[in-house]
Amino acid sequence: MVETFQSKNAGYEILSREIVSQLRKKFNDALEEKARKVIPQNAADQNDLLCAMRSLLIEAARKNIAFAPETLKELAAAGGAAIAQRTEEIKNRLHMNAIKDIEVPSPCLSADQMRQIEEAAAQRKNCPMEDSVFGGEERIYLRLSGTAGTPDTHREIAAYLAQKGYRVLDYTDGYAVDFEGKQKFRIGKLLKDKIELQEIFNRDSSRTGGNMLVAVSRSAMDIALMSTSRAWTSCMGSRGSNWDYVPRNVSEGALVCYLISRNDPEILNPMARILLMPFHEKRKSPGLLAWAAHRVFGRKPAETPAPLQHIYVPNKSYGLHNEAFMDAVDSFAEEKFNSGKTGRFSIAKELYADMLDRTAVRKAARAPLLQ
Secondary structure (H helix, E strand, C coil): CCEEEECCCCEEEECCHHHHHHHHHHHHHHHHHHHHHHCCCCCCCHHHHHHHHHHHHHHHHHCCCCCCHHHHHHHHHHCHHHHHHHHHHHHCCCCCCCCCCCCCCCCCCCHHHHHHHHHHHHCCCCCCCHHHHHCCCCEEEEEECCCCCCHHHHHHHHHHHHHCCEEEEECCCCEEEECCCCCEEEHHHHCCCCHHHHHHHHHCCCCCHHHEEEEEECCHHHHHCCCCCCCCCCCCCCCCCCCCHHHHHHHHCCEEEEEEECCCCCCCCCCEEEEEEEEEECCCCCCHHHHHHHHHHCCCCCCCCCCCCEEEEEEEEEECCCHHHHHHHHHHHHHHHHCCCCEEEEECCCCCCCCCCCEEEECCCCCCCCC
16 A cells, blocks of 8 residues: 655655565565676585675665676676675775765765764664654655656757757656767756756656655664765765764654665665754743742642654755655655644754754644635
């Protein structure tokens, strides 16, 4: 069963456990088959080689590195030690799409950082609503419904490409060909000299909405890798100036949302990410007179105070700019965690607010005026 939500800004579907299991099985089966194809059939240590090759392929996927089958066969023939060495080399490399000469390169977590994350996970403070929303799972997967670009946009892109000698072959998949139809090109690359059109084309989620998912995760490792081994970088990467806040995000109950391909359910090579930051309700403490009355006359409050409320606020998006992704994250947080809650909320002092104000005020919606 798929749970569907349509909001003012974005539509998304929550994938059932069965569908998620199918996606993960398809991913693992493809990985297994790719590894088996390059392992010598007469190798005495096939299982060890298979395990080593799987690790190599996973690390390569994290960094968007592709190997030719011949190269993988040569590595397999050289043995497990050669595969392990190449895996370690890849682990310490930046993502292939990362900006070169960046100030805070973060290819992987150190052993000490892994220990910090494990300790933070053991101390995690879950939001009271978190378990009911996640249903015992570590991740929730959303399918983006997407919003179509206008026909005028399609025509403008087609007209611009025609001026350069190309025609649109498949707008949805993002391909064009030369007028002779001999060579295929990526539309996004052909628009590099027309930044406005390129941005509109990249934001048109109708092209890729059906193939893109949002993974909402409370997994400690998913949170830890928010800017490590990714195509983007930030101060929250493993070598960033604000790394110390990353374990705190884990322990204080933050969530992370990744934009991924449906072929990458394990979030090896996400396209973008947004943190959902936990905010806790702040209430005024009883005044001096109320405290004195309680001490002198033994008066107690008329009612037991309601439990403190908690909300999640989406932070800045890193990676590929995709408005459908950002809108879906906003809608998910509002519908699943924040709806109907009013008051004054503050982010935990232990957390780095980044682009957010440290205080959020939510007011009740005004009733419409009677005509």
